[in-house]
Each structure stands twice: as structure tokens, then as C-alpha cells.
Amino acid sequence: MTEKITINPITRLEGHGKIEIFLDDKGNVDDAYWQVVELRGFERFCLGRPVEELPRIMPNICGVCPTPHNMASVKALDDLFGVEPTPTAKLIRNLHYNAFMVEDHLLHFFILAGPDFVLGPSADPAERNILGVVNKVGLEIGGKVIEVRKRCREIIKYIASKPPHPEGGLPGGVPRGITEEDRKWMIDTADFSVEFTKFALELFKQIVLDNKTYLNLVLNDAYKLNSYYMGLVDENNRVNFYEGKLRVVDPKGAEYALFDYHDYTNHIGEWVEPWTYIRLTHLKRVGWNGLNDDKGTSIYRVGPLARLNVAESMYTPLAQKEYEAMFDILGGKPSHHTLAYHWARLIEALQAAEHMQRIVNDPLLTSKDIRNMNLKLGKVGIGCVEAARGTLIHHYEADDEGKTTKVNLIVATQHNAAPICLSVKKAAMEFVKGAKVKEGLLNMVEMAFRAYDPCLGCATHALPGSMPLEVNIRDKNGSLIRTVRRP
Amino acid sequence: MAKPKVAICWLGACGGCDEAVVDINEVILSVAGAVDLVLWPVALDYKYDSIRAMKDGEIALSVVNGNVRNSEQEEIAKLLREKSQIILAFGACACFGGTPGLANLTSKEDIFNWVYKDAPTVVNPKKNSPQISTRVNGKELTLPDFYDSVQALNDVISVDYYLPGCPPPPYLVMYALSAVLENKLPPKGSTLAPQRALCDSCKRNKSKPERLAVRQIKRIHEVEAAPDICFLAQGIICLGPATRDGCGESCLNINVPCRGCFGPVEGVADSGAKYISALASILDVQSDADITRITDQITDLAGYLYRFSLPSSILKKRRG
Numbered sequence: 176m177t178e179k180i181t182i183n184p185i186t187r188l189e190g191h192g193k194i195e196i197f198l199d200d201k202g203n204v205d206d207a208y209w210q211v212v213e214l215r216g217f218e219r220f221c222l223g224r225p226v227e228e229l230p231r232i233m234p235n236i237c238g239v240c241p242t243p244h245n246m247a248s249v250k251a252l253d254d255l256f257g258v259e260p261t262p263t264a265k266l267i268r269n270l271h272y273n274a275f276m277v278e279d280h281l282l283h284f285f286i287l288a289g290p291d292f293v294l295g296p297s298a299d300p301a302e303r304n305i306l307g308v309v310n311k312v313g314l315e316i317g318g319k320v321i322e323v324r325k326r327c328r329e330i331i332k333y334i335a336s337k338p339p340h341p342e343g344g345l346p347g348g349v350p351r352g353i354t355e356e357d358r359k360w361m362i363d364t365a366d367f368s369v370e371f372t373k374f375a376l377e378l379f380k381q382i383v384l385d386n387k388t389y390l391n392l393v394l395n396d397a398y399k400l401n402s403y404y405m406g407l408v409d410e411n412n413r414v415n416f417y418e419g420k421l422r423v424v425d426p427k428g429a430e431y432a433l434f435d436y437h438d439y440t441n442h443i444g445e446w447v448e449p450w451t452y453i454r455l456t457h458l459k460r461v462g463w464n465g466l467n468d469d470k471g472t473s474i475y476r477v478g479p480l481a482r483l484n485v486a487e488s489m490y491t492p493l494a495q496k497e498y499e500a501m502f503d504i505l506g507g508k509p510s511h512h513t514l515a516y517h518w519a520r521l522i523e524a525l526q527a528a529e530h531m532q533r534i535v536n537d538p539l540l541t542s543k544d545i546r547n548m549n550l551k552l553g554k555v556g557i558g559c560v561e562a563a564r565g566t567l568i569h570h571y572e573a574d575d576e577g578k579t580t581k582v583n584l585i586v587a588t589q590h591n592a593a594p595i596c597l598s599v600k601k602a603a604m605e606f607v608k609g610a611k612v613k614e615g616l617l618n619m620v621e622m623a624f625r626a627y628d629p630c631l632g633c634a635t636h637a638l639p640g641s642m643p644l645e646v647n648i649r650d651k652n653g654s655l656i657r658t659v660r661r662p
Numbered sequence: 663m664a665k666p667k668v669a670i671c672w673l674g675a676c677g678g679c680d681e682a683v684v685d686i687n688e689v690i691l692s693v694a695g696a697v698d699l700v701l702w703p704v705a706l707d708y709k710y711d712s713i714r715a716m717k718d719g720e721i722a723l724s725v726v727n728g729n730v731r732n733s734e735q736e737e738i739a740k741l742l743r744e745k746s747q748i749i750l751a752f753g754a755c756a757c758f759g760g761t762p763g764l765a766n767l768t769s770k771e772d773i774f775n776w777v778y779k780d781a782p783t784v785v786n787p788k789k790n791s792p793q794i795s796t797r798v799n800g801k802e803l804t805l806p807d808f809y810d811s812v813q814a815l816n817d818v819i820s821v822d823y824y825l826p827g828c829p830p831p832p833y834l835v836m837y838a839l840s841a842v843l844e845n846k847l848p849p850k851g852s853t854l855a856p857q858r859a860l861c862d863s864c865k866r867n868k869s870k871p872e873r874l875a876v877r878q879i880k881r882i883h884e885v886e887a888a889p890d891i892c893f894l895a896q897g898i899i900c901l902g903p904a905t906r907d908g909c910g911e912s913c914l915n916i917n918v919p920c921r922g923c924f925g926p927v928e929g930v931a932d933s934g935a936k937y938i939s940a941l942a943s944i945l946d947v948q949s950d951a952d953i954t955r956i957t958d959q960i961t962d963l964a965g966y967l968y969r970f971s972l973p974s975s976i977l978k979k980r981r982g
Contacts, residue, residue, distance in 0.1 A: 194981075195801075195803055197801050206801065210803065215731075215762050216768065217762075218777065219768045220764040220767055221733055223965065224764075224962055225962055225965070227882055229919075231918075234960055235678070235760065235828070237675050237677060238675050238677040238681050239676075239677040239678070239681060246979055252883075282668070295974055306694065314691075317691075321689075321690075323682075328685070333916075335916060336912040336915070337912050337913075338681070339678030339679070339829045340829060340923075342830050342913045342921075343916050343918065344917065347883075350916055350917040351889070351915075351917045352917050366824075426829065427857045430689065443783050444783060444785035444787070445784050447784065447785075447786040447792075447794075449790045449791065449796040453790065454778070454783075459783075459785065463785060501921045505901065507809075548886065577934075583783065
């Protein structure tokens, strides 16, 4: 008899994503699918809009990671208008970008991932959320989490208007400069961000690495996936969120490809399945080989762990030390341990904070030279950044009037969709035995995809600290046998 | 006394409105202490069934963000309406449909054709497209179906209060929450934001000449806009005259013009029509030919007029 378990995280409520697990007649997991159940059509309704307005529309794809969409869009415009931003404009954009990376990565760690580790994977679901974390670590630390987010978002607001919907960015520059007066508080914010991120890494070490049970969980084969990895690197193969070339390493860590992102259509394919609204990206030249990580797989991953696997070093010194320590403990590069995404995320937050510190002390930051007006409208513009959750590509085409005629978007969670499906299946096979599943074990299945911070708003974002969870166990005819759900 | 029950919920949304609630920063901790949060999927545990089990009107306030594009979103909106004394439409999507409402200018078929067939990266030899029900290795996988168009919240349920913005700014979020907690709410149907137009509070207003006389429309990337002069006086489309005040001028502060996320001013149903009449009065025209010449310079008028409000506009396309 085939049984079906539905982990319906937010679907019944919002219709964004769900997990289906099928059991065989012995009660073991036969198959598992992670489905994205929403589609909003930005690629079509942006047609006909003036291209320069797109950086103001695209952030609505996701209000949790709106800055990467704004930035990829602005960079696509630079390309379309054949213009380089001025050095000061580039500094300001990078300040905006790194401030976002710090607050978004920390938000993810404390609100989303933190509860699983700080309180434990099997803790009472009613406690397993940010309020539970604050209770455990104390109000002082909780207050600092709020403070670092608030202060970084003040920088975003100054440069780009509303943090959940940035409206700044013009081809060749930025609409507003920074004054010497305001540089002062930005320096304070950058310093505070470095200190707090260092503290967050220490907390991670104390809570996870010093706890054998957790460390074993991180290293458990159930949370391992032998995939390729993709991410932007600079000319020295260091992690870069804003620009560079796309580098792909194979499951053994050897360079598989290093390419200009303008060439993305030759490298990235999007496979269509009838059971999900998201297209499954894969390495086009390897060719789609289905949902597996065996030899011959064409699946690659993006995001924090992928970027660290792809790069040869970090951009900043403190982050570099942490990078080396991480791969030491994980047993070398590349690391296929999915839960190490959390660790990599904090190391990236540290790089972003250190980079902020460098920018706010740069004499050029306050120059008034913020626009390059030498615009020559072309036909095609492609922008690529590393969003918090991975590689993001915006590709636009325009007519002679600068009206949008074509839009193609490849977002981070799309690259990770096939890996998430596989990670969920592996975790389910390890932890789910039979229809009677304990809640804590189901949470451990959820942890497999929570590590990716799957952005379902870019495919509709899912941020829950404690992912809502309902499990329907059905016989092969689809009749409900029993329902397991969180209190 | 029992704490008032409050639900915060997203429908067809981007998550930015939930971030906007968190943007009240440390105040969120005291709000969490003063109310009984019974639902907030983005931050707390799932309590959908406990909502179903509640008595009608048991929830004091439901803060609902996002628009309605599928049957599940409509279902949860109706459930919250049943259980709540007050429904607050939170943000531009819930109030007017929001930017994703621009999808009402295109069709579901057109979107599907691009996404699953024509996009340059698609590899689809089997010509697959998402299906409501699929059998994979003998197992059934299902997906929800989507409506042909985007709707605002008040297209599917009655709404008591509106808080516009993309997203609403922190000070208005705090104002709305304290108005409910202190029971100092205005009459039902009110928008919890200033009634006047953005122009009335704009710092650039002082720079506006006695009579605006626009001879040429310029696009934002074509000029280096002066940071303190009225955008319209510079020939740049700014939705300020027809948009409700209250955003805190955050876009104007970074030197980009208003795009209308606060929706129409008090007493006006359609901000687009209002803007057209405002624009007509400031064009420096001598003849019909002049009018045509200037309006032809506006690329994508509908996209400016209804950036955030197409589903609630006079142009709206309703589900068939």
C-alpha cells in the first residue's frame, strides 16, 4: 500500500510551497517532492514598461530580499545603456548591498535557523521561534539583533528609500549622494555590525560546534548532497556579491566552468515539470539527468555554502580566518553538508560587515560625482548579483524608445529548487519510518530545506521561524488515515 | 482581562509587509506582550486550525497583506473575516492590488507561454507545463489553480480599515496598532493615513512656481534631477498630486519621484483619472497638437497611473 505524507508548510494558508512524501508498503520513504505552487508573471507584466522603471518594480518580487532584485535590475540597466557607474556610485551601491547582506543573513540566522539550534530540533514547537530564542539567549542579545537590523536598514533607507521596497538606482549611478555628516553614523553602524557578526559566529560555535549531537547532525549523510556549485567570484576568485564572473565547481571541487554571465543561456537550462510552478535549473551542457546527485548529475547549488565552495578565498581578513576554520572542521572543500549553509551564511555576514567598514572609510564615498550621464541605449542588458540566497540574473531587452520588450529572470531559489527536492527526500528517508512520525523528526525534514533559506517570494518567500506544518497520511486511494500537526 | 487576539496574515504578497511590521523594531516586543498573537506565519507557529475552531468575531484584529490571486487566498481571507471584529487591509496589494496587479494587463496564457515555453533558458522537450493534478511514478501530485486576474482584498471580503503604502511606514503601523488597542478608531471604511495629497506636505513644494507650465516630459534617467525642486517643474512625472500623503516622502528624499504606492487621496476612487486632470492643468499648451505632442512623450501612461492600483481602478479586469 502506498501512503502519502503531505508537509504543507504554508500552502493551505498562502499557497506558496509544500512537501509531499510517499511511503512504500513497508512504511519507508519511496519518494519526496518539494513543490512551488505560485507564479506571478513579472517577466510578462513588465513588458511595455519604461526600462528605467524596472528597478522600482522588480523589488516587489520579494520584500525579504528586495535589494538584490533592485541591484540586478540597475546593473542590467548599466549594461543596456552601455554605461559604467562612477566610482562613488559604485561605492554607494556596494554600501547599500552589504548593509542588506548583513541584516538579511543575521535575520535568517536568528529568526529562521536559530530556533532549531538554540532551542533544539525537537523543542516544543510553541517555543521554537524568535520569541523562544529571545527567552533563551536573553533580552539583551535579542535587543542587539533588533538593533543591528534597524541600523543597517537606516543605511538602506538613506540610499534607496524603503528597505522592504528599495526605489533607488539609475543607469550609470545613484540618485542621491552621501554627506560627510552622515558618513559618521554610517561608520558607527559598520563597526557595530562587525562586532555583532563576530559575536553571532561565536554563538554559533558555542551552540552548534561545541555540542556533539548538533555537530553530528551537521555531518550526517542525511544532510549531504553531492552537487555542483555556482557563484560570482572576482578576478582573484574571491567571494563577491556585486560583480565578477560566474564560476562553477564540480562535486569534487574542480573548476567546471568560469564564464561571463552574459553567456548564461549557454550554461543554465530550466527544466519544466508538470508538478511544480518553478523551473528546475541545471547545467545545460551536462544535460538534465533528473532529480539525483549520483554520477552524471547536472544539479548545482547556489547561496552561502556554494559561494564559499566556489571561491578560493574571502574578500576580507576576518571572514577569511573563519572560512579556513570552517573547511577544516567540515573536512575540506567542497563541503556537501547542507546544514553548513548556516555557518557559511554567518561568515558571509562578517565579510559584508567588514566590507561596509572599508566603504564607509573610503574618501571617495562622499564625492558628488554620482552619475555617469553618458548613456547610449542598446538592445540588451543583463545584470547579475549574488543575492543572499544565491545567483540572481535579470535579462532585459528594449526597443528604440526604451520600452521593455523582453524580460528573463533566474532567481536564487530556482537554482536550489532541484537540490531542495533531493535534500528533503534524503532527510525524509533517514528520519521518517512509517506513518507514525514524531513532530521533532518532521522538523528535521524541514531543516533540510530551511538551510537553503528558500525564498518562495522570489518564488514567494518562506521565512517562518517555526515552519507551519501539517501532515496528512493517506492510503493509496487518497483517503485520510490520520493527520499529524503541530499544536 | 484577556489580551485582545491579533492575527497577521499574508495572501498574494512579497513578504515586504511582514518586514514592515518587524520594522517597528523594539516596539514589536511590547506589542507581542500586549496582545495575543494567534497567527503570524512569517514569524510564529502555524495555527490555522485553531483559527477555524474559534468563535465568530473572537479575533479583535486581523492585519491582512497581499492581494488575491487564487482560491486558497480567497478562502483564508473569508475565514479571517468570519472570525475577526476588524479587518485591516495592510499595504498597497491588499488595498489596491499592488504592482503584481499590473499582471491584469496580460493573460495567464501569455505568462505560461513565456515561462514554460519561450524563455531562452527553457529546456522542455516534453512540452510540460504545470498541471492541477499530475501522476508521477503512479503517485498523484497536485497544484492549486489560479484566477485569471489579481484582485484587491475588498473584492472578496468587506474591509474595515485601510493602511496603504508599499509597504506602510513604521510610524503609521504603530499608529494603527495603538488606535485598535486604545479603541480610538475612526469610522469604519477609513484609511488610517493623512487625507491630503503628497504635494501638500512635500518639501519641494516651496520651489514650485505659481503656475506650473510643463512643455516637455523627461524621463528620470535622462536628467540629473535637482534634489530640492518640484519634479513636475522639472518635467519629470511625479504622482504626488494624486497620491495620498503619509509615506514620509522616502522616495523624494532619495531624489526619485513618487509612483503612487499610497493610492488615491481621500474621496477619490481612481487616482489615475485624478492625475490626468491634474496633469492637464499644468501642461503649457496652446493647441490640441501641443497636447498630443506632450502626452506622446509619456511612455506607458497606464504603468505610471496604476503602478500600484490597477485591480482597484476603473480599468480593472475582473475574474470572469
